[in-house]
Amino acid sequence: MKFSILIPDAEKNYVFAVINCLSQVSRVDIYLMSNEEHHSIKYSKHIKNHSYYPKTNDETVWLSNINNELKKYDINLVMPIFEDGIGTIIKYKDSILFKDKLCLMPSYQNFNTALNKKLLYQHMVKNKISCCTGFVFDKYIFNNKEFRFPVLIKPVKGTEGGVGIHKFYKKKELEQFFAQNSDFSDAFLIEEFIEGFDLSCNVLCKDGEILLYTIQKGILFDDKPFSSPIGVKFLFDLRLLKEVEILIKSLEWSGIANIDIRYDSITDNFKIIEINPRFWGSLEASLAAGINFPYLYCLLSSGQKIEKQEYNFIEYLNFNALVKAIKNDKKLIFHIKFILNNTQLKFILNDPKLYLRKLYIRFKLFLRPK
Template identity: 45%
Template sequence: MKTKSKQNIISVLIPDGESHILLYVVNCLAQIKHIDIYVMSNTKYHPMRYSRYIKKFTYYAETSSDLDWIENINKEVKRHSIDVVMPIFESRIKTLIQYRSKIIQQDQLGLLSNIEDYETAFNKNKLTKHLEANQIPYAKCTLVTSFADLDKVNGLKFPVIIKPVEGYGGGQGIFKFDSKDELLAHFKKYPMIYNNIVQEYVQGYDIDCSVLCKDGQILAYTIQKGNMIGTHQFSPQFGVQFQYNKKLIDTVKHIMKSLNWSGVAHLDMRYDAHTDQYKAIEINTRFWVSLEASLLAGVNFPYLYCLSSLDKEFIAPEYKVIDFLNLKGLIKQIKKDKRFIVKFNFIRNNTPLKYSLSDPIPTIYKWIWRTKNILKSKINK
């Protein structure tokens, strides 16, 4: 078992604090009194630098050397007697997996998968092949790396969607086409600057599953279905409803076991109305923007990640079946129905507003920074 810090304090180092996910992770960890949060970042004036919940925010200039980044982690681990090193975003999770042997204090590393399984889950084309090989329901697709490859789509049923093979979260780079002519017209107009997969569009609805795993076993999970569309069809939802679904979680268990997954993941699933199956669309191999939703439902994924990384057992939490609105969703709902503003219990218990109010300086800094940039852009026009 790993050694705890003095006085039962758990010291956590987030080594990729430049990520936009940092806000949600910190808000979750801040709910636990016996956690000290340390952050490394290559963004000097990140809004979260001013969070009252972060014990120490350390800036290191960005470097092209992954080994330099690893050495900085070693410095911080030694300097602050870190118990858990917890990367939160894909690129740096992958780097830490690749160079894990360079971490001096191996016991302080959080849960990580091996590089082969991580790349399989991260790469949408590799994931599809893996799902097919393991007889897990999936959406049929083909890899497209050049305009000439578009002949491969003849084996797919339209409508289809295109998406980057790796990265570009938040719905970026995803488009839907009802015919091959529409697809060809898109690629004639826009250059193919990255590899894509063309995937059959599953007729049904989206439903997601967030998990924490160790050696392929699910330690905690939540299932949530969108109930308020985001900025566009493929972007994160402004609102979700938590629910239980045995058929879906059985499929997810099969997926995570087949990947021998360790760590967190957020699975984008889709219910196929024609086959009555839940199909895996992609896996976000990192923490996710709806962490606060899971927290309000009763599952604190970052904290449970720390416990499991320290080999501490816990009973899998049962989450509440609730509706959740993020701040954009809350504003949208109030604009739609002004009377919603007096639903104090819902706003307090089903939105992240209380987290912003309890740690307001990062939000104020972010607002000032955005306002200055907007004014600057208008002046330069």
């Protein structure tokens, strides 16, 4: 029996990974709604329909567009994939004609806590959850507080791909930054830098219980500071999982999330950095490891029971990582089985029209006068 899914914010880049995961299941019909008329995703062979609606800042119009799609097509589930869409639907879910067709999501209060680094930090301190020491910028506290350098400053909202994160080694450098950017006020979190390395835990939850998860560590990165890894290795650590379980339970979380964690090499423990209350860029890596998060999320939201599943401790490279890895070691090109099973190449070969269109758009942008 087939069932259908509507992704109402398909203009977001994560849509490619979500569709690659859903396309592994033949009985899923994928409907897209986006504010980009010529989005390359419409060329994917895996989608049933792409509907274009002009971009709007009016949330009621966007919700009305979703209702139009629900009335027009026999949609079983509405699954937003990014923070803006998820937050809007949670906040105004009573405006959706068929609320029973919405995927599982947390409460609006808990979603907002997860999304806002200030609120999340306060929540973790209150609930005695292991986290990095920090505080939201305040002139009085800043001038009277002693803290260790180096430090990181992060926007309270929105650091996708490491955008807006800065590292400072001396208090004078930090003072100069805030003097030059005085309008930031309390929009930044100052966090002591922890010696160690980053990990991520991806979860599917219901009512504060983790039903499925994968844990990964970056093994290859691009040249942008603080950006997400382009190559990952899957592993397991019970202590890390326990910290994530405490956090998820405290937020009574339902749905999917990606939790960033820092291993403190000095104290030998794990500290929660932040939660991305949305799908994540390495979804295809989790799929290769054995967990199809988007599909299982849909099953759970449909009321089906999700059995515990093990994942494989593999390495995975996206296409950029594959190119970089081959440049570093030419012999990798002969590892055909690894390239076809543990990299993004298989998705490109499986849906060539889509990726040729993406390449064409990139080429046009490259030729555009600066």
